[in-house]
Amino acid sequence: xxxxxVLRMESxxxxxxxxxxLRDVGLxxxxxxxxxxxxxxxxxxxxxxxxxxxxxxIDDGAIWLDGEEITDPRVDQDAVRRRIGVVFQAYNLFxxxxxxxxxxxxxxxVHGVPREEAEERAxxxxxxxxxxxxxxxxxxxxxxxxxxRVAIVRALAVRPRLLxxxxxxxxxxxxxxxxxxxxxRGLKDDGMTMxxxxxxxxxxxxxxxxxxxxxxxxxxxxxxxxEVFGDPQQERTRxxxxxxxxxxxL
Amino acid sequence: xxxTKGGSxxxxxxxxxxxxGDDNYVLSERRLxxxxxxxxRARRAxxxxxxxxxxxxxxxxxxxxxxxxxxxxxxxxxxxxxxxEALPKxxxxxxxxxxxxxxxxxxxxxxGMVIAIARTLRGPVFFPLRVxxxxxxxxxxxxxxxxxxxxxxxxxxxxxxxxxxxxxVLLGGTALxxxxxxxxxxxxxAGIESVHPSQLAAARSLGLTNRQALxxxxxxxxxxxxxPPLLNDLVSLQKDTGLVSIGGAxxxxxxxxxxxxxxxxxxxxxxxxxxxxxxxxxxxxxxxWVTARMDRRRAQGGSL
Numbered sequence: 001x002x003x004x005x006v007l008r009m010e011s012x013x014x015x016x017x018x019x020x021x022l023r024d025v026g027l028x029x030x031x032x033x034x035x036x037x038x039x040x041x042x043x044x045x046x047x048x049x050x051x052x053x054x055x056x057x058i059d060d061g062a063i064w065l066d067g068e069e070i071t072d073p074r075v076d077q078d079a080v081r082r083r084i085g086v087v088f089q090a091y092n093l094f095x096x097x098x099x100x101x102x103x104x105x106x107x108x109x110v111h112g113v114p115r116e117e118a119e120e121r122a123x124x125x126x127x128x129x130x131x132x133x134x135x136x137x138x139x140x141x142x143x144x145x146x147x148x149r150v151a152i153v154r155a156l157a158v159r160p161r162l163l164x165x166x167x168x169x170x171x172x173x174x175x176x177x178x179x180x181x182x183x184x185r186g187l188k189d190d191g192m193t194m195x196x197x198x199x200x201x202x203x204x205x206x207x208x209x210x211x212x213x214x215x216x217x218x219x220x221x222x223x224x225x226x227e228v229f230g231d232p233q234q235e236r237t238r239x240x241x242x243x244x245x246x247x248x249x250l
Numbered sequence: 251x252x253x254t255k256g257g258s259x260x261x262x263x264x265x266x267x268x269x270x271g272d273d274n275y276v277l278s279e280r281r282l283x284x285x286x287x288x289x290x291r292a293r294r295a296x297x298x299x300x301x302x303x304x305x306x307x308x309x310x311x312x313x314x315x316x317x318x319x320x321x322x323x324x325x326x327x328x329x330x331x332x333x334x335e336a337l338p339k340x341x342x343x344x345x346x347x348x349x350x351x352x353x354x355x356x357x358x359x360x361x362g363m364v365i366a367i368a369r370t371l372r373g374p375v376f377f378p379l380r381v382x383x384x385x386x387x388x389x390x391x392x393x394x395x396x397x398x399x400x401x402x403x404x405x406x407x408x409x410x411x412x413x414x415x416x417x418x419v420l421l422g423g424t425a426l427x428x429x430x431x432x433x434x435x436x437x438x439x440a441g442i443e444s445v446h447p448s449q450l451a452a453a454r455s456l457g458l459t460n461r462q463a464l465x466x467x468x469x470x471x472x473x474x475x476x477x478p479p480l481l482n483d484l485v486s487l488q489k490d491t492g493l494v495s496i497g498g499a500x501x502x503x504x505x506x507x508x509x510x511x512x513x514x515x516x517x518x519x520x521x522x523x524x525x526x527x528x529x530x531x532x533x534x535x536x537x538x539w540v541t542a543r544m545d546r547r548r549a550q551g552g553s554l
Contacts, residue, residue, distance in 0.1 A: 055451055082457030092452035096470050105466060106456035158457060 004067055006031050006162050006193045007052060012061035014047055021047045023217030025061070029162070029210070032191040036204035036225070039214035040240060045197035046089075048214070049164045052195070053084050066161065082110060085155030089167040091147040093139040093154070099126065100135040103154045111158060118157070125153045129183055145176030152183055163187065165196035169203075181207075201244050205229045213237045329517045336509050336518035340525055343505035348529075350423050350491040350501070355484055357427045362434030367469075369439055372460065383435070390432035395490060399425045403497035422494030430487050437479045441472030478544065481537035488533060489526050502526065 007029040014022040021044045029035050037045040050056040052063060054070060054077045063071045070080045094102050103122040107113040113121075126132055129149045139147055148168055155163060165184065169177045181203050187194065188207055198204050204211060204225065211228040213221040213236075221228055221237045232238045314320060368376070368383035390398070402425040407416035415421065445468045453463035495504035502525055506518035 053455055055455060078454075078457055078459050081455055084455070086452075086455040088448065088452060088455075090448060092448045094449065094452070094467055094471075096474060105453075106458060109462050109466060110457040154456070 003030060005029055005064070006066060007195065008064040009048075009052070010062050010064075012048070012051060012063065013059045014044075014051055014056060015059055016047075020217050022051070022058075025214075025217070025219055027212065027219060029193060029195055031193055033193060033209040034188050034207055035195045035210045035212060036208035037195065037197040037212050037214055038199075038201065038204055038228075038240075043214040044217055045214055046166050049086070049166050049195065049197055052162075053086050053164055054080055055086075078110075082106075082158060083161045085158065085160030085163045087148070087151050087155050087163070087165045087168045089170050091139070091144075091151045091171075093147055093151055095139055098136050098138055099131065099142070099150050102139070102150060103157045106154070106158050122153070122157055125156055126150075129153055130179075143176060144172045145179045148172065148176075148180050149183055152180075152187075156187075161193065163192055163194045165194060165198075167197050167199065169198070169200055201229070201241075213240065215240070325515075327516050327520055329515055332509065332513060332515045332517035333521050336506055336521045339505040339509065340502045340518065340522045343500055343502035343522075344525055344529070346419065346494075346499065346501040347488070347491040347526075350419070350426070350494065351484075351488045354423050354426045354430065354491070355487060357423075358430040358434050358483075358487065359480075361427060361431035363438055365431060365435035366438035366442060367464070369435070370442055370464070387432045387435050390429050391436070393429065395425070395429050396493060396496070398429050399493055399496055401425075402428070403494070418497030418499040419494060422497050422499055426487065426490060426494070430483060430490075433483055434480065437476050437483065438472065440479075441476035442468055444475055445471045475544075478537060478541040481533070481540060485530050485533045485537065488530055492522075492526060 005028040007027065009025055009027040012022050012025040012027075013020070025044070025048060027035070027048075037048060039045055047056060051058050058071055061071070062069055065080060065083060069075070070077075093099075094105070097105065100119060100122055103126065104113075104115070104118040107118040107121070108115060123132070123135060126135055129152065131146060131149055131153065134142060134146060134150070139150065142150065148171075152168075168184075169180050172180065177200065181200065184194070184196070184203075185207055196204075196208075206225075208225050211223060211225050212219045213228060213232075213234070215234075215236050221232060221234045228237065229241065232241060317323070365383045365386060368379045369387075371380060399422060403418050403421045406414060406421055442464075449467055449471065450463055453467040454460070458466065492501060492503040495501050495507060498504070500508075502522045506522040509518040510516055
């Protein structure tokens with residue numbers, strides 16, 4: 001599947017109770033690349049990710065995953081979601097399950113992987129992310145950074161084609177942000193295709209192959225990290241980045 | 251859920267454990283003095299409570315005993331002779347109440363869960379099921395239990411249907427199950443709705459179908475949260491098993507009834523009432539204990 005985009009969006013429109021969140025969004029994500037979505041709060045970054053995973057139904061436009069149009073109402077949505085991993089801002093771990101059960105739930109129930117095999121793979125992933133000793137712990141016994149890393153492992157356990165990261169460090173204490181971003185960097189090195197909505201501009205600049213600035217329901221500016229951060233073409237992008245710099249986030 | 255008493259649980263037995271930590275901390279004079287003061291205050295509080303209880307009890311006793319009708323009331327409601335006669339019969343009848351509780355309780359939990367799930371089903375195919383479940387809960391929560399019992403226990407045999415039981419115990423149990431399932435279904439439904447939508451989103455994002463998400467993610471959390479109200483309904487069911495006596499089933503209430511009818515002395519009712527209270531108290535305490543334990547877990551930062 002050489003260079004055909006993993007994810008493609010065209011003219012995506014999404015409104016909530018009459019207010020337009022995504023007006024006309026186009027996006028292409030090439031395999032093994034990282035796309036960072038930046039923009040002010042409420043600019044539609046999270047909504048875009050939720051639409052890509054079909055957690056929200058779009059009003060108009062189309063989204064393709066590996067060339068298959070997934071916004072066609074005749075498509076099996078569960079099958080589509082199986083190919084996309086999502087990590088949420090608030091972790092959304094299942095509080096009544098141990099870390100290991102959180103991670104193995106989908107492989108076992110959705111993909112029919114035998115328990116032993118699923119657990120072995122889960123332990124391997126947990127080990128790699130420095131959570132080897134937490135397999136039998138419940139989520140409420142973990143720090144925010146640990147919980148978020150478990151959430152990443154949970155999303156990876158089903159070997160997704162694409163990983164969506166929705167402000168995954170926004171709920172973390174500042175000293176815990178680093179450990180989570182380190183994991184994302186490692187995934188990039190492994191060649192995982194990712195789209196991340198983020199307020200961590202320094203990180204976006206560092207890790208993203210493509211940066212998209214969302215504003216007013218459209219992708220106002222897109223380019224490499226250098227282009228968007230170094231030489232923004234749009235006045236609104238410049239203003240946004242200036243505010244970010246003033247807030248000490250870049 | 252297994253409660254892991256992890257090694258680093260800072261909560262001592264009941265807060266009174268010696269909280270000296272693992273360094274070489276020595277209790278300071280200030281702390282010792284404070285603890286002496288707290289102990290003295292606790293002793294004073296106990297003394298005041300005992301005295302106040304005693305005074306209240308004496309006053310109540312005097313009021314009752316000096317009531318103009320007391321001697322007659324004592325004779326008809328608190329006769330030791332009739333109490334002795336009634337107790338074995340009432341206890342014999344109580345066995346029926348206990349069995350009813352266990353069987354109806356189990357049936358209620360199953361039926362209540364089925365109705366609650368029916369109400370959450372999405373999709374046009376399930377429309378009639380959803381409506382039926384909603385109508386069921388509306389109807390049986392509104393219908394007074396005593397009327398429900400009369401309709402089922404007295405009405406069904408009157409139909410003289412072939413093969414349908416006329417046993418008042420079975421019919422009474424059915425009526426209890428019908429009413430309580432409606433209540434319990436609402437308890438389960440409230441539990442299902444209390445699970446945050448982000449949990450469902452997380453489950454769906456992993457590719458779980460709606461049904462799998464309900465089964466593995468939503469229901470386990472919903473049920474766990476609703477244990478205290480469920481136990482509360484069970485306590486209530488326990489005493490309402492006494493109502494099957496209206497169909498003639500010989501339970502604790504009916505056993506008392508029989509003696510009352512013969513002797514015109516109401517003591518057996520008091521005996522039956524006390525027996526029911528004695529039966530519900532352990533269950534109520536158990537409910538309190540479970541609730542307190544869950545509150546404690548939540549207070550410790552656990553989200554259940």
